Amino acid sequence: MQVLKSEGEVLDKIDGYPFSANFQEVPTENGVSVRIHYVDEGPKEGQPIVLLHGNPTWSYSYRKVIPILAAAGYRVLAPDLVGLGRSDKPTALSDYSIARHISWLEHWFNLLDLENVTLVCQDWGGMIGLSLASKDHTRFSGILVTNTGVYHENVMTKEQMQHIEKWAELARSSPDFPFEANLQGMINRKLTETELAAYLSPYSVPESRCGLRSFPSFIPVIPSGKEAKVECLRTWERLRDWHKPMLIAYSDGDPLTAPFAKVFKSRVPGTQGEAHITIKGGAHNVQEDRPQALAEVTLKFAVRCSQRT
Numbered sequence: 470m471q472v473l474k475s476e477g478e479v480l481d482k483i484d485g486y487p488f489s490a491n492f493q494e495v496p497t498e499n500g501v502s503v504r505i506h507y508v509d510e511g512p513k514e515g516q517p518i519v520l521l522h523g524n525p526t527w528s529y530s531y532r533k534v535i536p537i538l539a540a541a542g543y544r545v546l547a548p549d550l551v552g553l554g555r556s557d558k559p560t561a562l563s564d565y566s567i568a569r570h571i572s573w574l575e576h577w578f579n580l581l582d583l584e585n586v587t588l589v590c591q592d593w594g595g596m597i598g599l600s601l602a603s604k605d606h607t608r609f610s611g612i613l614v615t616n617t618g619v620y621h622e623n624v625m626t627k628e629q630m631q632h633i634e635k636w637a638e639l640a641r642s643s644p645d646f647p648f649e650a651n652l653q654g655m656i657n658r659k660l661t662e663t664e665l666a667a668y669l670s671p672y673s674v675p676e677s678r679c680g681l682r683s684f685p686s687f688i689p690v691i692p693s694g695k696e697a698k699v700e701c702l703r704t705w706e707r708l709r710d711w712h713k714p715m716l717i718a719y720s721d722g723d724p725l726t727a728p729f730a731k732v733f734k735s736r737v738p739g740t741q742g743e744a745h746i747t748i749k750g751g752a753h754n755v756q757e758d759r760p761q762a763l764a765e766v767t768l769k770f771a772v773r774c775s776q777r778t
Contacts, residue, residue: 470501473558473677483667486532490555495576497569505577506555507548511539516610516775517583518767520547521574523592523617524684525648526754527554529667533760534767541768543587548577550593552680553671560676562641565683567697571600578608587771589613591756593684596620600700603707611714611774612739613767616753618729619708620689620701629725630690637685637693644675646682655753657722708737714777715739716770720751720759 492504508528518538520531528547538545549556551573552565559565574597578586586609590598595617602609618624625633640646652668653660660668672678689698715737719730734740746766751758 470497470499470564471560472501472503473560473674474504475506475555475557475671483529483670484663486529486667488532488535493577493580495551495573495580498572503551503557503559503573505548505551505557505573507546507577508535509544509546510535511544512542513544515542515544516585516587516771517544517546518587518589518771519578519583519598520545520589520756521591521594521598522547522550522553522756523594523754524550524553525652525681526592526668527556527671529554530754530756531760534756534764537761537764538767538771543768543771546581546583548574550574550597550680552683555671558671558677558680560679562679562683562686565680567596567687567700570597571700574598575601584608585610585775587611587613587767587774589615589767590617591615592617592753593687596697596701596704599708600704603704603711606711606713609713610777611716611770612711613716613718613770614730614733615718615748615763616720616723616726616751616755618726619704619732620694620698621705621729621732624728624732625690625725633685633688634691637688637691640682640685643682644678646678648678648681652754656757657750657752658758660757705736711737711739713739714743714770714774716743716766717745718748718763718766718770720748720753720755722750722752722758723755726753 488508491509494502527549686693687697688694
């Protein structure tokens with residue numbers, strides 16, 4: 470496994486992203502270690518809130534949420550998934566799998582020894598984060614689920630699945646995959662040139678985009694996503710025993726993931742009795758469109774989680 474490091478990138482200052490760079494080295498099963506970059510703001514003794522992003526974003530997407538949570542006294546951690554953002558980037562598509570992403574993030578949680586965590590999951594952060602939380606209930610006090618999905622039958626149309634398969638093939642076959650257009654399509658407001666440059670900054674060479682390009686192939690509704698489909702079914706089985714708080718806070722502008730909100734409410738015991746909310750005015754990347762609203766919902770939920778532990 471060949472790995473691109475990020476030393477040069479983390480020295481660059483990005484407007485609106487003033488956070489210190491932190492790295493945690495985690496192992497892979499072949500003996501090669503990779504480093505996860507993460508934001509760690511707020512008092513270290515504060516109750517931890519972990520913000521998990523998806524693809525093609527990274528912790529930069531939470532830049533307006535993090536200060537609000539930290540100012541309220543929480544320890545706010547936002548890791549970049551391996552291959553994305555300022556984390557290390559294996560340089561082959563075959564280096565990535567859902568199992569590895571879960572393992573990498575699990576090692577990160579264990580090495581930082583995080584406890585009583587309020588977990589916020591969006592996009593792929595949901596599939597990966599919910600797999601972890603459902604395996605280790607003791608580490609987490611509650612989960613806020615927003616604009617994400619864990620594979621379940623009959624939540625996508627045949628046309629949607631065909632579109633995803635074409636998109637996955639394009640990503641696999643295009644070393645210079647232009648993910649920036651896809652990114653803007655997930656956000657209602659238009660990104661500024663500065664913001665788009667910030668999102669692009671970790672991907673200066675084609676080899677650095679393998680992580681970005683790998684994720685579409687993991688989508689469980691297409692043949693290449695069989696491994697992820699199996700993991701999703703295991704996660705649903707484990708979530709049947711999730712009785713800690715789970716809040717569903719989807720935006721009103723993400724029709725692709727919207728059906729999953731109902732599935733979570735019907736299948737996860739911890740959703741019962743929660744004041745689920747729809748965040749108005751947000752597209753798929755709700756943290757970009759409605760950061761203040763997402764932060765306020767998270768703060769209220771974190772308080773309830775701490776009261777129940």
